[in-house]
Amino acid sequence: MKQFFTIFKFELSGYLKNKIFTGLTVILILVMAAVLFFPRFSQSKTPDADSIGASYASKMLLQESTETDASLLAQCIKQQLGDIEITVADKSEEQMKKEIMDEKYDIAVIMTSPLSYRYIVKTAGITDMTGYAVDDAIISCYRMKKLADLGVPQEEAADILESGVTSEAVIIGNDQSQSFFYTYILMFLLYFAVMVYGQFVAQGVALEKSSRAMELLITSAKPVNLMFGKILGAGAAGLLQLVLLLGSAMGFYAVNRQFWQDNMIISSVFDMPAKMLAYTALFFVLGFLIYSFAFGAAASLANKLEDINTLTMPVMFCMIITFFITIFSMVGGNVDSPLMKIASFVPVTSPMAMFTRITMGSVSAAEIAVSVAILIASTVITGYVAAAIYKAGVLMYGKPPKLNELVRAVKNNKK
Amino acid sequence: MILQAVELVKSFGDKAVLKGVSFEAEGGKALGLLGRNGAGKTTTIRIIMNVFSPDSGEVLLNSKPFEAEKHKIGYLPEERGLYPKKEIMPQLIYFAQLSGMSRQQAKKNATELLQKLNMTEYAGKRLDTLSKGNQQKIQLAATLVTDPEIVILDEPFSGLDPVNAMLLKDLIRELISNGRIVIFSSHQMNYIEEFCDEIAIINGGKIVAGGSIREIKRRFDRNIIEIITSDTEKISDYLKIVNADIVKSIDARDDRLTVTLENESGKDRLFSSLSGYAEYIESFSVKEPTLNEIFVKYTETGV
Numbered sequence: 055m056k057q058f059f060t061i062f063k064f065e066l067s068g069y070l071k072n073k074i075f076t077g078l079t080v081i082l083i084l085v086m087a088a089v090l091f092f093p094r095f096s097q098s099k100t101p102d103a104d105s106i107g108a109s110y111a112s113k114m115l116l117q118e119s120t121e122t123d124a125s126l127l128a129q130c131i132k133q134q135l136g137d138i139e140i141t142v143a144d145k146s147e148e149q150m151k152k153e154i155m156d157e158k159y160d161i162a163v164i165m166t167s168p169l170s171y172r173y174i175v176k177t178a179g180i181t182d183m184t185g186y187a188v189d190d191a192i193i194s195c196y197r198m199k200k201l202a203d204l205g206v207p208q209e210e211a212a213d214i215l216e217s218g219v220t221s222e223a224v225i226i227g228n229d230q231s232q233s234f235f236y237t238y239i240l241m242f243l244l245y246f247a248v249m250v251y252g253q254f255v256a257q258g259v260a261l262e263k264s265s266r267a268m269e270l271l272i273t274s275a276k277p278v279n280l281m282f283g284k285i286l287g288a289g290a291a292g293l294l295q296l297v298l299l300l301g302s303a304m305g306f307y308a309v310n311r312q313f314w315q316d317n318m319i320i321s322s323v324f325d326m327p328a329k330m331l332a333y334t335a336l337f338f339v340l341g342f343l344i345y346s347f348a349f350g351a352a353a354s355l356a357n358k359l360e361d362i363n364t365l366t367m368p369v370m371f372c373m374i375i376t377f378f379i380t381i382f383s384m385v386g387g388n389v390d391s392p393l394m395k396i397a398s399f400v401p402v403t404s405p406m407a408m409f410t411r412i413t414m415g416s417v418s419a420a421e422i423a424v425s426v427a428i429l430i431a432s433t434v435i436t437g438y439v440a441a442a443i444y445k446a447g448v449l450m451y452g453k454p455p456k457l458n459e460l461v462r463a464v465k466n467n468k469k
Numbered sequence: 470m471i472l473q474a475v476e477l478v479k480s481f482g483d484k485a486v487l488k489g490v491s492f493e494a495e496g497g498k499a500l501g502l503l504g505r506n507g508a509g510k511t512t513t514i515r516i517i518m519n520v521f522s523p524d525s526g527e528v529l530l531n532s533k534p535f536e537a538e539k540h541k542i543g544y545l546p547e548e549r550g551l552y553p554k555k556e557i558m559p560q561l562i563y564f565a566q567l568s569g570m571s572r573q574q575a576k577k578n579a580t581e582l583l584q585k586l587n588m589t590e591y592a593g594k595r596l597d598t599l600s601k602g603n604q605q606k607i608q609l610a611a612t613l614v615t616d617p618e619i620v621i622l623d624e625p626f627s628g629l630d631p632v633n634a635m636l637l638k639d640l641i642r643e644l645i646s647n648g649r650i651v652i653f654s655s656h657q658m659n660y661i662e663e664f665c666d667e668i669a670i671i672n673g674g675k676i677v678a679g680g681s682i683r684e685i686k687r688r689f690d691r692n693i694i695e696i697i698t699s700d701t702e703k704i705s706d707y708l709k710i711v712n713a714d715i716v717k718s719i720d721a722r723d724d725r726l727t728v729t730l731e732n733e734s735g736k737d738r739l740f741s742s743l744s745g746y747a748e749y750i751e752s753f754s755v756k757e758p759t760l761n762e763i764f765v766k767y768t769e770t771g772v
Contacts, residue, residue, distance in 0.1 A: 056569070057567060057569070060563070060566045060567055061567070064559075064563050068555070261552075262552075265550055265551070265552060265553050266546065266548040266549060266550025267550040267551050267552050268550060269544075269546035269548055269550040270544065270546060270550055270551065270564060270611060271567070272520055273515070273518045273520055273542070273544050273546075274544075274564060274567040274568045275567045449515075449520070449521075459482075462482050463481070463482075
């Protein structure tokens with residue numbers, strides 16, 4: 055056990071002393087800080103929170119028309135746009151164009167029929183929403199007029215037109231519109247963390263072998279300690295990085311919470327239930343372990359660093375397939391499909407599939423328990439098998455062995 | 470302290486690597502473990518270090534089963550290996566700690582050892598920034614950092630310049646005089662002859678020659694005589710005429726005559742026949758086979 059801790063500490067400190075590792079962590083934290091603090095600084099200059107996004111014209115020229123009652127229409131537009139200044143005038147289209155060019159007005163509207171119009175602007179801005187407001191004004195104006203023609207008094211007509219629906223959703227399971235984004239982010243984190251740290255393990259093992267440090271290691275330490283020390287060292291570094299990243303993101307968000315209230319995506323991500331974070335940690339640990347055992351065992355067969363790409367390919371495929379099954383189910387909105395149900399119990403796919411079903415689908419506590427139990431048991435078994443492969447693998451030089459050669463070597467080594 | 474390998478047998482799959490290897494290594498003496506590439510030296514060493522167990526046979530220390538984990542073993546592998554991208558001092562401490570040493574003790578030993586090897590200035594450097602010879606010295610430091618009772622050195626001199634080789638020689642002599650068991654494997658026979666009293670030659674998974682070098686040399690026919698003379702032609706002609714019946718061949722080179730006799734017993738007659746020519750003779754000696762020749766003779770039949 056002492057030996058295991060020596061190896062564990064050596065591996066972990068290797069990560070913590072690694073400039074790329076610490077640099078990347080710091081950069082990621084800074085990027086998150088920049089993103090999460092952005093609205094605080096961008097909004098201090100334009101305090102009107104509503105103005106983010108849409109913009110509207112402030113001076114409008116409306117042509118007198120036989121098609122509609124221009125003054126009524128102007129009133130409707132004012133109702134829609136509030137502080138817009140509307141001038142009703144009988145001018146030709148050419149004149150109107152000129153006045154727009156001279157920037158006397160932002161927009162000019164010419165009614166061509168009660169429900170169609172042409173409008174003139176100098177530059178059509180991406181965020182300019184005046185057109186939509188004019189549409190709404192024209193249609194309500196038209197409806198009011200029609201209702202008035204039918205003898206409905208104007209006030210009643212206004213009531214009818216303004217009537218709206220309010221609803222309140224009682225969500226018993228998960229609100230996917232809320233959970234989608236944080237699930238998506240956590241899924242990505244899980245995927246990348248397992249992939250990146252699994253690769254680190256593979257590289258570490260292959261490097262020890264190719265640099266022949268293994269020759270010395272294997273004579274002074276037990277292979278089981280070597281493998282588990284290395285994997286848990288990498289896992290601890292990964293978990294630490296995840297905690298730092300998520301923790302600082304949460305912190306940055308908490309400080310800037312009031313600036314993000316209107317952003318449904320960001321607030322849904324950070325206001326996720328705390329138990330989801332606990333599940334993230336659980337599935338990261340288990341997913342990382344089962345995959346890292348496989349990565350470590352595969353890499354122990356490598357002779358040169360280049361070999362690990364080929365050797366870890368099957369492990370990578372498992373990860374990628376899992377990732378796609380889960381992502382497609384999420385995007386398709388059906389995370390409880392039969393495929394996902396199966397995937398959430400198969401140990402290779404369950405870290406992501408079950409996690410997604412917990413956050414976005416409906417899954418019973420018993421199902422979660424069974425899935426986690428299967429995953430833990432499989433992780434232990436994988437650990438044993440990986441240690442046996444590792445023990446035989448690290449002493450095999452030359453071409454990576456074929457499966458039957460490997461089985462023979464493992465059996466031989468057991469003696 | 471005696472380390473014994475007793476009838477070690479080991480096969481990998483259907484390939485028998487060791488077919489009954491036995492030898493003894495005594496504290497205060499160095500044993501030369503010789504063999505061609507692939508003869509089974511590394512497998513033997515790994516069995517001693519309990520990297521894997523033999524199919525049959527055993528390793529004993531002072532006649533009791535040897536448990537590698539309970540003893541400090543220093544191993545210098547032929548394929549040098551440390552972490553190229555890591556600093557030297559932490560590596561040395563790490564390897565010592567893996568063998569069960571405390572951190573403080575490990576640091577103390579490593580510091581002393583680097584001093585002895587004139588490597589103190591490199592303690593904080595990355596291994597891959599060092600020259601090959603210096604890397605080799607660090608490898609040696611990693612071997613000895615635990616202050617091992619048993620030291621296994623596989624080709625320790627490769628890559629060292631004469632000055633560093635001298636430094637290493639002194640270190641090895643010190644280990645031997647401190648009563649450590651030193652197992653020494655090399656293809657450079659001059660080093661083996663210099664340090665080892667005993668050798669074990671492995672060939673085809675078996676020990677084909679073992680014991681003291683002196684005795685092994687004596688097992689060979691002593692029928693080759695080397696004569697150093699001031700007149701090779703005169704002596705050569707004379708020997709051919711007078712001793713034609715006992716001389717098989719004469720080879721002259723510079724001032725040296727190498728006389729191969731039909732058998733060892735002709736030696737005395739050859740010597741006395743030269744009494745009249747003493748003024749031309751500077752030395753007369755039996756030429757012993759070199760360790761190199763012995764090695765080749767025992768191993769040329771193939772691995």
